[in-house]
Amino acid sequence: MKSLVFAANWKMNQAPADAEAFMRTFTAQYAKQQDRRVLFFPPAVSLHVCMAAVRTRSDLECGVQNIHWEDKGAFTGETSASLARGAGARHALIGHSERRHVFGETDAETNKKVAAAVRAGITPMLCVGEKLEEREAGKTLDVCLRQLRAGFEGIDAAHVASAMVAYEPVWAIGTGKTATPADAAEVHAALRAELVRMVGERGGAVPILYGGSVNRSNVEALIAVEDVDGVLVGGASLDAEQWLAIVRS
Ligand SMILES: O=C[C@H](O)COP(=O)(O)O
Numbered sequence: 001m002k003s004l005v006f007a008a009n010w011k012m013n014q015a016p017a018d019a020e021a022f023m024r025t026f027t028a029q030y031a032k033q034q035d036r037r038v039l040f041f042p043p044a045v046s047l048h049v050c051m052a053a054v055r056t057r058s059d060l061e062c063g064v065q066n067i068h069w070e071d072k073g074a075f076t077g078e079t080s081a082s083l084a085r086g087a088g089a090r091h092a093l094i095g096h097s098e099r100r101h102v103f104g105e106t107d108a109e110t111n112k113k114v115a116a117a118v119r120a121g122i123t124p125m126l127c128v129g130e131k132l133e134e135r136e137a138g139k140t141l142d143v144c145l146r147q148l149r150a151g152f153e154g155i156d157a158a159h160v161a162s163a164m165v166a167y168e169p170v171w172a173i174g175t176g177k178t179a180t181p182a183d184a185a186e187v188h189a190a191l192r193a194e195l196v197r198m199v200g201e202r203g204g205a206v207p208i209l210y211g212g213s214v215n216r217s218n219v220e221a222l223i224a225v226e227d228v229d230g231v232l233v234g235g236a237s238l239d240a241e242q243w244l245a246i247v248r249s
Pocket residue numbers: 009096168172173174175176211212213214232233234235236
């Protein structure tokens with residue numbers, strides 16, 4: 001049985017009171033399952049609430065949705081990896097498609113953020129994915145592999161091997177359009193092969209999650225795909241009952 005990661009990215013939703021109610025419902029109803037970890041990426045202002053809720057649970061962990069690449073300094077509005085680590089975060093999303101395509105984050109910036117996460121002892125979850133026009137132009141694998149290589153450039157093999165990757169086709173995020181299991185299989189296999197090329201056998205154990213309109217109806221078909229080691233879920237992770245159904249898949 002493969003080991004799975006279910007990650008909830010709440011994006012810019014769930015104020016502390018909402019997060020507290022969600023976590024109360026979730027932790028009361030979800031019993032640890034040996035084959036899976038559940039990760040929460042709340043907005044930074046609600047991280048402390050989620051941290052408090054998972055304190056006694058080894059199967060539940062929290063992270064942040066973004067970090068800055070500098071460790072500290074005059075960067076108003078930013079959160080460094082070390083600040084996030086100090087607040088208890090164990091993971092950071094890096095290069096999420098909204099960071100890349102809404103905020104103009106570049107491959108070089110994702111690389112600096114991965115390095116900052118590693119310095120701070122946070123696990124980076126590097127997100128990659130193609131836009132619709134790139135898919136239609138047959139560039140899906142080129143784009144995803146470029147983003148993967150660039151994000152991990154200069155990062156030592158041990159830290160690449162202990163990172164996570166998420167494949168999120170941009171055209172499938174928040175649109176209700178999901179990649180088919182065959183679409184996901186092709187990209188995940190290519191990412192896996194590249195990770196193995198980069199770090200050897202250990203690349204075979206790097207979790208590669210799929211994200212993009214995942215819900216309780218399509219999750220089982222996606223996690224059944226070889227090299228899909230879990231899911232990164234936005235909209236469907238905002239409702240505790242729906243999230244419970246997904247993580248129990
Ligand atoms: O990080 C999550 C992804 O952006 C997917 O979001 P979604 O499940 O709302 O499509």
